Amino acid sequence: MASEKVLMRGSDVVGEAAVRAGCRYYFGYPITPQNELPEYLSKRIVELGGTFIQGESEIASINMVLGASAAGGRVMTSSSSPGIALKQEGISYMAGMELPAVVVNMMRGGPGLGNIAPSAADYFQATRGGGNGDYRTPVLAPTGCQELVEMTFLAFDLADKYRTPVMLLGDGLMGQVMEPVVFPDPLDPDSLPKKDWILDGCEGREPRTIFSMYLGQQGELYQHNLRLQEKYDRITENEKRWETIQTDDADIVIVAYGTAARIAESAMEELRSEGSAVGIFRPITLWPFPLPALRDVATKAKKVAVFELSLGQMVEDVILSVGERAEIYFYGIPGGLIPTPADVVEFIHSAVRGDEKVGRRIEV
Amino acid sequence: MSTQVAYKQVFGWPESLKKNPTHYCPGCGHSIAHRLVAECLDELGIREKTIGVPPVGCAVLAYNYFNFDMVEAPHGRAMAVATGIKRVHPDKFVLTYQGDGDLAAIGTAETIHAGNRGERISAIFINNAIYGMTGGQMAPTTVLGQEATTAPGGRDPRLHGSPIDISRMLAVCDGVVYAERCSLTSVKNIRKAKKAIMKSFRCQLDDLGFSIVELLSPCPTNWKMPPKDAWAWINNEMVKTYPLGVIKDITGYEEAK
Numbered sequence: 001m002a003s004e005k006v007l008m009r010g011s012d013v014v015g016e017a018a019v020r021a022g023c024r025y026y027f028g029y030p031i032t033p034q035n036e037l038p039e040y041l042s043k044r045i046v047e048l049g050g051t052f053i054q055g056e057s058e059i060a061s062i063n064m065v066l067g068a069s070a071a072g073g074r075v076m077t078s079s080s081s082p083g084i085a086l087k088q089e090g091i092s093y094m095a096g097m098e099l100p101a102v103v104v105n106m107m108r109g110g111p112g113l114g115n116i117a118p119s120a121a122d123y124f125q126a127t128r129g130g131g132n133g134d135y136r137t138p139v140l141a142p143t144g145c146q147e148l149v150e151m152t153f154l155a156f157d158l159a160d161k162y163r164t165p166v167m168l169l170g171d172g173l174m175g176q177v178m179e180p181v182v183f184p185d186p187l188d189p190d191s192l193p194k195k196d197w198i199l200d201g202c203e204g205r206e207p208r209t210i211f212s213m214y215l216g217q218q219g220e221l222y223q224h225n226l227r228l229q230e231k232y233d234r235i236t237e238n239e240k241r242w243e244t245i246q247t248d249d250a251d252i253v254i255v256a257y258g259t260a261a262r263i264a265e266s267a268m269e270e271l272r273s274e275g276s277a278v279g280i281f282r283p284i285t286l287w288p289f290p291l292p293a294l295r296d297v298a299t300k301a302k303k304v305a306v307f308e309l310s311l312g313q314m315v316e317d318v319i320l321s322v323g324e325r326a327e328i329y330f331y332g333i334p335g336g337l338i339p340t341p342a343d344v345v346e347f348i349h350s351a352v353r354g355d356e357k358v359g360r361r362i363e364v
Numbered sequence: 365m366s367t368q369v370a371y372k373q374v375f376g377w378p379e380s381l382k383k384n385p386t387h388y389c390p391g392c393g394h395s396i397a398h399r400l401v402a403e404c405l406d407e408l409g410i411r412e413k414t415i416g417v418p419p420v421g422c423a424v425l426a427y428n429y430f431n432f433d434m435v436e437a438p439h440g441r442a443m444a445v446a447t448g449i450k451r452v453h454p455d456k457f458v459l460t461y462q463g464d465g466d467l468a469a470i471g472t473a474e475t476i477h478a479g480n481r482g483e484r485i486s487a488i489f490i491n492n493a494i495y496g497m498t499g500g501q502m503a504p505t506t507v508l509g510q511e512a513t514t515a516p517g518g519r520d521p522r523l524h525g526s527p528i529d530i531s532r533m534l535a536v537c538d539g540v541v542y543a544e545r546c547s548l549t550s551v552k553n554i555r556k557a558k559k560a561i562m563k564s565f566r567c568q569l570d571d572l573g574f575s576i577v578e579l580l581s582p583c584p585t586n587w588k589m590p591p592k593d594a595w596a597w598i599n600n601e602m603v604k605t606y607p608l609g610v611i612k613d614i615t616g617y618e619e620a621k
Contacts, residue, residue, distance in 0.1 A: 025452060051451040055444070056477035063441035063474070067448025070435040071415070075448070093438050199433040199449065201456050203412035209427040211436035 003183040011036035011175040013145045014104055014168070015044060017152035018076055022189040023102070024050030025075040027064035029057055031083040032116045033172035034106035038078065058083040062090030062103075069099040070210050072198030074156060074189060078104035080172070081122050082113060084130075091165050092131025095228070096212030100159035102152070103137075104168045106175040109336030117336025118173035120258055123313035126169050127287040134225050136232050138239060139167045139286040141257040145179035151284075153184065160193070162235055169286060171309065173259050173338065241284035242293050246272070250279030252303040252352060254344070255294065255318050257283050260309050267344035278348060286314070291321040298326040305329045305351045305359070307344055315362065324364050327351075331359030378402035380411045382431045391591025393548040393581025394422060397490055398429055400558045401461065404565055405432070414457045415449050417442040419466035422496040426461055440471025443478035446485045457568060459486045465495050468530040469504040475530060482539025482573040486564045489531065489576055492583040493602060500586035504528045507605045527605050531578045535612035541573035543611040547580035547603070549595040563617065572615055580606055 008016070015037050018026070026041045042052045051068075055061035061077050068075040079087060084105045094101060105126065109119040126139045138158050140151040151168055159166040199208055214221035245265065247253055256264040261282045271278040281297050281304070283290050298304045304326050306315045311332045322328055329351035333339045343358070350358040377383060380402035388394045405411045411432050418426035420439035427434035437445040442460040450458040460467075467475050467489050478485065494512060495501040502512035502519060505527050509518040519527070531543045542564060546557035557579055564575040580602050582594035589597060 025448070027448065053447065053451070053481075056473050059441065060444040060474050060477065063438060063444035064448035064451075066437070066441075067417070067435065067445035067450075068452050069448070070445070071449040071452035073448075073452040089438050090441075093436075097436065199415045199435055200453055201413040201415060202431075202433050207430075207432050207434070209434045209436075211427065213424065213436060215425075 005180045005182050007178055007180050009036055009178045010145050010148055012040045013148045013181055014152050015040035016183060017149045019044055019048055020183055020186040021153045021156045022187040022192050023074045023076050024189055025068040025073040027053045027055050027061040028077045029055050029061050031080045033108055034078055034080050034175050058086035062087040065101045066090050066094055066099060069101045070199050072195050072200060076102040080106045080108045081110050088131035092133055093212050094165045095135035097210050098163040100163050101165045102155045102159055103165055107171040115336045118171040118259055118338060119336045120171055120309035126167050135228060136287050137165045137167050138235060139169050141169050141284060141286050143258055143262050145181045149181055149183055162231055171259050236288040239285060240288045240290040242290035243282040243284060244297060245280040247279030247297050249277050250301045251277045252305055253279045253281050253297055253301045254305050254307055255281045256307040260307050263339060263341055264307055264344055266341035270345050271348055289317040294321040298322040303327045305348055308332045310334060319364055328362040329359050330362050378406045380405040380431050382429055384428050386429055389585040391582055391584040391594055396548045396554060397579055400561050401488060404561045408565055410457045417446045417460045419462040421463040421466050423461055440466050441474055443474040447478055447483050450483060450485055461488045464491045464503045464505040468528055479534040479540045479574045480537040484568050484571060486568045487576040489578040490581045491578050492581045494583050494586045496583050496586055531576055531611050534576055539574050540612060541614050542567050542575035545578040545606055545608050545611060547598050547608055549598045567615055
């Protein structure tokens with residue numbers, strides 16, 4: 001039986017969803033604007049007999065995640081942009097070692113310390129691997145509290161299914177906003193599918209080793225990378241997710257994810273009331289990017305308007321998807337300022353006119 | 365009644381070691397340290413509940429030699445990885461095996477904080493005062509005056525700082541119940557080292573806290589000495605900076621005889 005509808009803050013929602021998804025191990029280091037999540041779990045996960053450790057750094061925390069994952073635990077960490085930068089070492093190792101874990105990034109403004117306001121400038125870092133080596137991590141981009149619940153569950157399942165770190169990419173606004181949510185029934189961690197590769201002592205079997213180093217001279221690392229790529233191809237084939245809103249009759253389609261998509265949705269309602277045929281294409285997985293779906297929508301609409309809380313990162317994937325099939329306009333807000341729906345309305349007016357008064361045309 | 369001759373086995377291949385030749389240089393201390401760890405696990409009968417974490421450095425391939433579950437850690441992070449494992453499997457035996465660069469330079473924070481939390485893990489610390497795998501660069505534990513490829517002319521405290529004594533730093537943490545420094549330079553010292561490792565393992569099995577055994581270990585290749593001289597250098601020079609013996613012991617264990 002699902003829970004009653006409860007009013008909760010985004011960060012707490014992720015914490016509650018994680019324990020209901022069977023997560024019993026959390027390791028993290030404080031950073032604004034996501035501190036409510038570790039604070040919530042420091043009580044909740046321990047009540048359930050799990051482990052919460054506030055590590056001495058983000059680096060230590062992600063490596064505790066690595067160890068707990070190798071030992072078979074359903075495990076997560078969370079941070080915000082500069083902290084996620086520090087975690088890239090562990091994320092790269094876990095990709096190479098094929099260890100599942102959920103990494104939450106409640107993005108803030110950058111580069112460097114930036115500020116603590118909501119931002120979406122870590123798209124490249126999240127979707128291009130982020131650490132060293134040829135690897136990708138699935139990236140889920142929710143827009144609000146109910147999706148935080150669903151995507152936290154999904155993130156753990158994808159992590160285990162493909163043995164990979166999975167990133168839940170929110171922002172400071174999403175972590176702080178309170179919304180009504182309904183939680184599914186809690187999963188018993190013991191009911192999760194057994195993993196036949198974990199380290200739990202070699203009683204009755206041969207010892208196992210988990211590593212990312214392949215020094216052999218017979219192309220072992222080459223083979224390992226091809227094996228990983230085959231997995232990434234499978235994820236790309238099977239796990240692309242997106243939402244389209246009123247794109248059927250649209251002459252112009254706004255492409256936005258996360259908080260930007262919510263702002264765009266309010267703008268779309270206003271534009272529709274003016275009589276403009278505006279739709280929204282919202283990538284839910286940022287990697288794998290829903291390239292074919294966007295291509296089809298854009299080809300039909302002839303015009304796409306990319307709106308980001310950064311100076312232009314996802315727009316590169318839009319260009320890869322759309323090419324010359326449609327005109328591409330871009331409008332980005334950097335540095336942790338939160339635009340209003342009115343800003344987006346102005347942008348769309350500009351894009352419809354093609355005058356670049358707000359935003360700019362992208363030449364492909 | 366048939367005649368039976370009773371043999372008492374006095375030497376053999378520890379079950380906790382795989383029968384693989386190692387890549388270690390002639391005269392290196394790692395092979396001795398590996399064997400001591402393996403003998404202790406065998407004698408305690410805990411090989412099948414052991415999970416080990418090797419370093420990045422010369423012993424990075426230790427999982428090819430140790431015959432139990434092992435997981436690689438990024439450079440310096442073995443204690444954090446071991447923490448994650450131990451918290452998932454508090455009933456298993458978790459050890460780290462790290463060199464001086466791994467444990468006392470890049471991993472200093474992970475080392476001190478694992479000790480301070482009193483993580484129930486046993487740390488084997490190989491101190492050879494040099495970076496071996498990368499070819500003889502200065503280590504945090506390189507002693508004053510010692511030559512290294514990145515300390516030409518020898519370690520100078522004004523330029524490089526003085527050697528760090530991380531076992532002593534750990535000893536001030538409440539969570540650390542036992543720290544001892546031994547060397548691998550004679551049968552007598554090796555037997556002492558084994559006793560210390562055994563005690564460290566008991567600390568974990570008895571749920572007392574964190575423990576570390578530091579082993580002064582020869583690196584003839586990067587010290588540019590024959591193995592015999594390397595032993596002598598530890599006995600005559602290295603122990604001046606790193607005196608042997610118990611650094612901390614609040615285990616309450618009675619000393620055997």
